[in-house]
Amino acid sequence: MGRKPFIAGNWKMNKNIGEAVSLVEELRAKLDGVEYAEVAVAPSFTALAAVRKTLDGSHIALAAQNMYYQDQGAFTGEVSAQQLIDIGCKYVIIGHSERRNIFGESNEMTNQKVRTALERGLLPILCVGESLGQRKRNLTFMVIDDQLRDALVKAPHEDAEKIVIAYEPVWAIGTGETATPEQAQEVHKHIRERLESKFGKEAAAAIRIQYGGSVKASNAKELLAMPDIDGCLVGGASLKADEFAAIIEGAKIKEVKGES
Numbered sequence: 176m177g178r179k180p181f182i183a184g185n186w187k188m189n190k191n192i193g194e195a196v197s198l199v200e201e202l203r204a205k206l207d208g209v210e211y212a213e214v215a216v217a218p219s220f221t222a223l224a225a226v227r228k229t230l231d232g233s234h235i236a237l238a239a240q241n242m243y244y245q246d247q248g249a250f251t252g253e254v255s256a257q258q259l260i261d262i263g264c265k266y267v268i269i270g271h272s273e274r275r276n277i278f279g280e281s282n283e284m285t286n287q288k289v290r291t292a293l294e295r296g297l298l299p300i301l302c303v304g305e306s307l308g309q310r311k312r313n314l315t316f317m318v319i320d321d322q323l324r325d326a327l328v329k330a331p332h333e334d335a336e337k338i339v340i341a342y343e344p345v346w347a348i349g350t351g352e353t354a355t356p357e358q359a360q361e362v363h364k365h366i367r368e369r370l371e372s373k374f375g376k377e378a379a380a381a382i383r384i385q386y387g388g389s390v391k392a393s394n395a396k397e398l399l400a401m402p403d404i405d406g407c408l409v410g411g412a413s414l415k416a417d418e419f420a421a422i423i424e425g426a427k428i429k430e431v432k433g434e435s
């Protein structure tokens with residue numbers, strides 16, 4: 176299938192510069208020689224420059240947690256795709272449920288961000304996911320379909336394979352409650368089908384779909400064993416080098432299964 180597992184750590188609003196640098200130093204030491212997975216960390220904006228420097232010469236990629244879709248101008252408090260590229264980011268998380276729910280980001284804004292990221296050469300990690308109420312009312316697929324469709328309006332087909340999707344059920348984020356591998360696989364498969372109808376079979380087969388929501392060392396391997404789960408977006412458990420490295424090790428299961 177050829178999808179390299181991709182594990183990203185979303186540090187959210189945690190760690191000052193010194194703490195961020197210590198964490199990536201530890202991670203570098205632990206991940207030396209790891210080739211079976213691609214790894215990225217997404218520190219706060221304030222730590223990006225220092226983390227970039229600490230990552231020099233390593234395979235760990237730098238990601239940002241958010242961006243704005245304009246290139247420059249009077250947008251107080253915002254950061255552009257070009258600024259993120261300038262500081263050394265390869266990826267940017269877009270449409271995280273905390274952005275949507277706490278900061279009121281709409282599907283339309285998410286779409287503008289995805290398109291700008293691609294145009295500027297930043298790889299988007301587009302987050303989608305249903306709330307507990309939506310799941311209970313059997314609306315999961317409908318919600319995911321809407322989020323995907325709206326976020327990918329006018330996304331250029333030739334860039335499809337650069338997009339990473341993160342399926343993050345809102346009820347599993349930071350709650351300690353994880354979707355079962357079967358629950359997650361069901362949605363991942365559905366997402367891949369939607370991607371197939373939008374971008375075609377070949378592109379859909381190449382797009383990586385991460386699972387996020389209380390991923391830990393103890394559940395990563397069983398999630399990653401699922402055929403359409405190509406990686407993880409990890410919040411809380413990415414803040415400790417041991418735990419995050421153990422999650423990454425879970426991606427070896429893909430090698431065993433011959434999927435990577």
Ligand code: PGA
Pocket residue numbers: 185343347348349350351387388389390408409410411412
């Ligand atoms: P969590 O967060 O791993 O702490 O549940 C995941 C995320 O929000 O990306």
